[in-house]
Amino acid sequence: MTGPARVSEKALFQPARTVSAPVSLRGVGIHTGTDCAVTIHPADAGSGVHFALDGGGSVEAAVRNVVDTDRCTVLGNGGVTVSTVEHLLSALIGLGITDARIEVTGPEIPILDGSARPWVEAIGSVQIRESSVPRPVPPLSLSAPILVTGKNGSFLAASPSDAFRLTVATVFDHPLAGTQVARFAPGEGSDFARDVAPARTFGFIEEVEALRKAGLALGGSLENAVVVYPDRYSSPLRFASELAYHKLLDVLGDLFLAGGTLPLTLDIVAVKPSHRLNVEFASRLWETAARRNLEVPIGT
Ligand SMILES: [Zn+2]
Structure with missing residues (x-):
């Protein structure tokens, strides 16, 4: 019986990637029905993905910041929250984007067509910038x-x-x-x-x-x-x-x-x-x- 092929852990460090320029989308939030807007800004290599919240403050896209999972994933910090982050985060992980500052107007991420395709297309329209420095994570x-x-x-x-x-x-x-x-x-x-x-x-x-x-x-x-x-x-x-x-x-x-x-x-x-x-x-x-x-x- 053989186990999985061994992969050098060093080879698994992935490059830091961000958007090359700000990109914005807006639309209705599926849960609240309010008009919401999002702008994805470039961020420094290794800084991670942070949502700048409407109402002040920011929250990192990290599991310790999840405050609710009822019908969607909600991140929060100090009582200010952003809902329905999952489709945008799926586009980011799918495209290998590791760093971004995401400015949010409204209580949730717009649902758009219900998929991650509009995010992929929007990010594709400004290209992805890859750092020569690997992520420190x-x-x-x-x-x-x-x-x-x-x-x-x-x-x-x-x-x-x-x-x-x-x-x-x-x-x-x-x-x-x-x-x-x-x-x-x-x-x-x-x-x-x-x-x-x-x-x-x-x-x-x-x-x-x-x-x-x-x-x-x-x-x-x-x-x-x-x-x-x-x-x-x-x-x-x-x-x-x-x-x-x-x-x-x-x-x-x-x-x-x-x-x-x-x-x-x-x-x-x-x-x-x-x-x-x-x-x-x-x-x-x-x-x-x-x-x-x-x-x-x-x-x-
Ligand atoms: Zn979903």
Whole structure:
């Protein structure tokens, strides 16, 4: 029996990357229904991703700053919060952006078309600047598998590997949505912009009606979400398994909070993931890898 190929830890230090110029997008927030604007500014190599909050102060995109995971991921600092950060963070991790100052006007990140594609296109319009200096943050790696479990058989597991691979399964008791599987393996030809970014937010019609009655999802519309009816989708899916690919997009966005780059030596499997479970997993991953980095000095 052979284990995964050993990869030099030094080779896993990823380059620091930022946007070459500020880029802005604006639109409605899906939960609050308010008009929100975001400008992504370049930032120094190694500084990380920080949201400059409307109302003062800033918060780093790090798992210790998560204050809520109910229906979206919320970051906060000193009582000021920014909601629905996951699709923007997914675009950043997918494009390898490690450093940015993100100025936010409004309480949440705009939902746009419900996917990460508008962020990928906006960032692509200004190009990405790569620093010759690698990030000072040690790579996330594990010496043994980790597992977090949630309700109804949901779990996320990571095991040491020779490359980053992420497999996500969604399981719905629904004639149309059923079981879907999505897979993202950049070393095996997956492309974030093509394969993951276009997958849109979705909701089942009965959930959507309940949220509306409760005064939630105020910005939700057929322009920014796929509504799943018993026998049809509100618009044609962009590709097969779009629902599972959206969940994969969400897992990647929440994974950003565990260190700001793809963990290049982990094979991750997520079944029925949710933001709550993703953030618990990111937290466990960050703590376990940090402990390991203390025990195993980089370069040995
Ligand atoms: Zn999402």
